[in-house]
Structure formats: C-alpha cells, structure tokens
Amino acid sequence: MTEKILAKRDEFLKTQTINQDVPTPKEIPQLELLKRVPRPLRHVKYIPVKNLVFFSKHTTPQFSYETRIKTPIPKDTLIVQVRNSGLNPVDLKIINSYTRNMNREVGIGREFSGVITETGSDVRGQWKEGDEVYGVYFHPTLGVGTAQSSILVAPDKDVILRKPSNIGFQAAAGTLYCLGAARNILDGLESKGQLTPSSNILINGGTTSVAIFAIQLLKYHHRIPKKIVILCSEYGATFLKSQFPDLCDELIFVNYVMNARQIHKPLEDMISNHETISYDATTGQPISSPYDQGKFNVILDFIGGYQLIGHSNSLLEKNGAYVTTVGDYRTNYSKDVFNAWDNPSAGARKIFGKLLWTFDYTHFHFDPNAKYASKNGWAEKCAELVESEVVRCVVDKVYDWKKFEDALDYLKRGHCHGKVILEVERF
Numbered sequence: 001m002t003e004k005i006l007a008k009r010d011e012f013l014k015t016q017t018i019n020q021d022v023p024t025p026k027e028i029p030q031l032e033l034l035k036r037v038p039r040p041l042r043h044v045k046y047i048p049v050k051n052l053v054f055f056s057k058h059t060t061p062q063f064s065y066e067t068r069i070k071t072p073i074p075k076d077t078l079i080v081q082v083r084n085s086g087l088n089p090v091d092l093k094i095i096n097s098y099t100r101n102m103n104r105e106v107g108i109g110r111e112f113s114g115v116i117t118e119t120g121s122d123v124r125g126q127w128k129e130g131d132e133v134y135g136v137y138f139h140p141t142l143g144v145g146t147a148q149s150s151i152l153v154a155p156d157k158d159v160i161l162r163k164p165s166n167i168g169f170q171a172a173a174g175t176l177y178c179l180g181a182a183r184n185i186l187d188g189l190e191s192k193g194q195l196t197p198s199s200n201i202l203i204n205g206g207t208t209s210v211a212i213f214a215i216q217l218l219k220y221h222h223r224i225p226k227k228i229v230i231l232c233s234e235y236g237a238t239f240l241k242s243q244f245p246d247l248c249d250e251l252i253f254v255n256y257v258m259n260a261r262q263i264h265k266p267l268e269d270m271i272s273n274h275e276t277i278s279y280d281a282t283t284g285q286p287i288s289s290p291y292d293q294g295k296f297n298v299i300l301d302f303i304g305g306y307q308l309i310g311h312s313n314s315l316l317e318k319n320g321a322y323v324t325t326v327g328d329y330r331t332n333y334s335k336d337v338f339n340a341w342d343n344p345s346a347g348a349r350k351i352f353g354k355l356l357w358t359f360d361y362t363h364f365h366f367d368p369n370a371k372y373a374s375k376n377g378w379a380e381k382c383a384e385l386v387e388s389e390v391v392r393c394v395v396d397k398v399y400d401w402k403k404f405e406d407a408l409d410y411l412k413r414g415h416c417h418g419k420v421i422l423e424v425e426r427f
C-alpha cells in the first residue's frame with residue numbers, strides 16, 4: 001500500500017517544499033533571579049480592633065473586626081488596650097432594648113481596665129504610654145462597649161483613673177460602676193442629712209454588687225454604728241460572712257427566699273417583737289436575738305418591687321429615705337430594658353412624694369460620665385477608697401471573652417455573688 005502511494009507521488013509538490021534552516025531558540029539572558037523584598041514602610045492609618053458586638057436581643061453576640069481606630073488620634077484622647085471588661089445588669093438591659101435587628105453593631109461592657117498604648121498631644125502631660133488604668137466607658141447610645149481589644153478614651157468625657165498596684169486588672173474592671181453608684185447614693189443621703197451616725201439602715205438585695213460596695217462604705221467609711229439589716233438568701237448570708245468576717249456581728253440577715261411573697265413580714269415582726277429570728281444551719285432550730293433598733297431611717301433597695309414601699313408606714317421612720325436603683329417593678333434581667341418607664345405611681349411618688357408620703361423617695365439613676373464626676377469628684381474619692389483598701393471589689397467569676405455566652409447567661413440568672421468579668425484578648 002505504501003509503495004503504491006509513493007509511486008503516485010506528485011513531483012510538482014516536491015519542488016514547492018522549502019527546506020528552511022531554522023536555528024534552535026536561544027535562552028533569553030537574565031541578569032539575576034527575581035527576589036522577594038520587604039514591602040516599603042507605609043504610614044499606618046488605623047489601629048485594628050476586635051470587639052464583641054450584637055445586632056439585636058434575638059441574635060447571639062459575635063466578634064467583629066469592622067471597627068478601626070483612625071490615627072493620628074484626636075489630641076484630647078488616648079487609647080487603652082483593654083485587659084478586662086466588667087459586665088453589669090445594665091449591659092443586659094441595653095441588649096434587651098434592641099428588639100429589632102439593627103444595621104449597626106452595638107458593643108458590650110461599660111467598665112474596663114487596661115494599659116495606655118497611645119496618647120493625644122493634649123493629654124500627654126497627664127497620661128503616658130504604659131500607664132495601667134481603669135474606668136467607666138458609658139456610651140450606650142453610641143453603641144460602643146469595653147469588650148473591645150482597644151478603646152478610644154476621652155478623659156474629659158470618660159472616667160479614667162490610674163490603677164493602683166494593690167488591685168489586679170480583673171478587680172479593677174469591676175470596681176467603678178457599682179462603687180460609683182453606691183458612693184453617689186450614700187453621698188446624696190449624707191448631704192441631705194439623711195445618713196447620720198444614728199441611721200438605722202435596711203438593704204434589699206444585700207449580695208447585689210452595688211450592695212456589697214454599699215455595705216463596705218457604710219461600715220468602713222461612714223462608720224455607721226448600728227447593725228445593718230440585710231435581705232438576702234441563706235447562701236448570701238454565708239457568702240457575706242466569709243467575705244467580711246469582721247462584719248459578722250454588724251449585720252442582721254433576713255432570708256428573702258423563705259419570705260419571697262411577704263418580705264415585709266419578718267421585718268415588721270422584728271420591729272414590733274423586738275427580736276430577730278434566725279435558723280441554725282444544721283438543726284434548723286430557730287434562734288432568737290434581741291432587736292432594739294426600731295424602724296428604719298434609710299431603705300436601700302437594689303431589687304425593686306412595691307412590697308417594701310407598700311408597707312413603708314410600718315417599716316420607715318417619718319422623714320426617712322427610700323432609695324431604689326430599680327423602681328416599682330422587680331428586677332428581671334431577661335426582660336428589663338434600658339431607661340424603661342417606671343410604674344406611673346412611682347412617677348407620682350416622685351412628684352407628689354412630699355405631700356402624700358411621709359418619707360423621701362428617690363429612684364436613683366447613675367450618671368457615670370466624667371462631666372458629672374468633675375462636679376462632685378466621686379471618681380477620685382472612689383479611687384482613694386480603693387487605694388487605701390477601705391473598699392474592694394469582690395469578683396465572682398472571670399470568663400475568657402470567647403466564652404461570652406456563658407458569662408452573659410450567668411449574669412442573666414441574677415444570682416451572681418460579686419462581679420462577672422471578661423478576660424479580653426490582646427489583639
């Protein structure tokens with residue numbers, strides 16, 4: 001077959017074939033191999049930030065990397081690298097306020113401790129990089145929180161103090177909000193002449209964080225001689241005794257759990273019968289002790305509700321003072337919302353209190369801003385008390401901030417005994 005094809009070969013085609021002498025391709029000469037070189041230094045325009053945010057009460061908080069702090073920072077500000085963020089019921093109330101999904105992130109945490117990493121030119125004389133600090137960062141409407149790797153602090157707006165060496169970062173992060181609230185309440189009473197050495201005081205919610213500071217202030221700073229009557233659980237009484245053994249004989253504990261529906265009853269009995277009844281922890285036998293302090297001059301209510309107010313005639317002295325941080329509706333961290341309206345009758349009590357009631361009623365709202373602090377100096381006074389170890393923060397639990405769900409759940413149950421603190425990652 002091959003032979004047949006070759007025999008029929010067209011000779012013309014053979015003449016058309018060009019026999020080219022093509023040189024083999026040559027290698028392109030290269031002077032040297034390409035090498036990776038470091039990128040030239042650029043001007044850093046932002047400090048990257050990792051923060052814990054939420055969009056609504058119905059969605060789980062999450063970490064965000066969207067926030068960036070622009071540099072150079074404003075002259076009157078400084079940057080704090082946050083070590084710890086203190087949680088408070090107000091954080092839950094702020095979360096509960098966002099019932100619809102927001103198209104912006106809202107931060108968590110209103111208290112902080114940390115280290116200054118940058119200072120604006122105007123604050124450089126007062127603050128320097130490396131200073132260990134703690135403070136309150138209260139911007140619920142701006143939506144920024146302290147569970148954030150770095151925060152931009154303006155010392156003329158935010159309360160910031162040098163952290164004394166005798167307290168750690170965790171305790172520092174849980175100090176100022178509740179201590180500040182307690183201090184302002186007691187200062188207010190003292191300035192109105194309602195808190196004196198002869199005051200007989202009742203505290204509703206003796207193991208709330210505000211109360212733990214209030215008890216210390218009343219006993220170690222105001223040096224109130226009378227025994228303070230404390231409404232708390234049996235465990236709460238044991239807890240307070242173990243935290244402050246020197247105050248065991250200075251406090252009278254009344255169990256709120258056994259009298260949940262009628263917390264006024266054991267108090268009324270105590271006043272009218274001139275005796276307190278406690279129960280032996282092992283045998284359960286009642287133990288009677290004399291009580292001769294009579295009605296109260298001051299009721300500090302950190303739980304809320306109407307039961308004590310409803311029985312104010314039998315509990316409070318004429319011209320006594322009733323201060324609540326909650327209002328007529330009992331506290332419920334799963335539902336309470338930030339800046340909610342109080343019961344209308346509480347509003348009337350505030351306006352017509354002096355006419356209708358024989359006692360002075362205050363629904364206390366803490367303003368933790370630096371402007372207010374500069375008026376009465378509460379922050380510096382608190383710093384002195386902390387530094388001189390007159391008061392201390394009791395920390396209940398510390399959570400890595402990645403375990404924020406556990407921390408918020410624990411706080412929400414309303415049974416923490418001391419502060420709940422987040423450990424913030426150095427990002």
Ligand SMILES: NC(=O)c1ccc[n+]([C@@H]2O[C@H](COP(=O)([O-])OP(=O)(O)OC[C@H]3O[C@@H](n4cnc5c(N)ncnc54)[C@H](OP(=O)(O)O)[C@@H]3O)[C@@H](O)[C@H]2O)c1
Nearest residue numbers: 089205207208209210233236256325331364365366415416
């Ligand atoms: N208006 C303001 O400016 C302001 C400022 C600060 C705080 N607050 C409010 O004040 C309240 C207290 O805050 P906080 O951070 O101090 O609270 P907290 O530490 O969260 O309080 C938890 C404690 O409350 C005790 N407790 C729960 N129910 C009780 C009851 N019925 N009777 C007595 N004790 C009870 C629990 O004890 P057991 O587990 O032993 O029961 C637990 O130890 C909150 O509602 C907060 O929002 C308001």
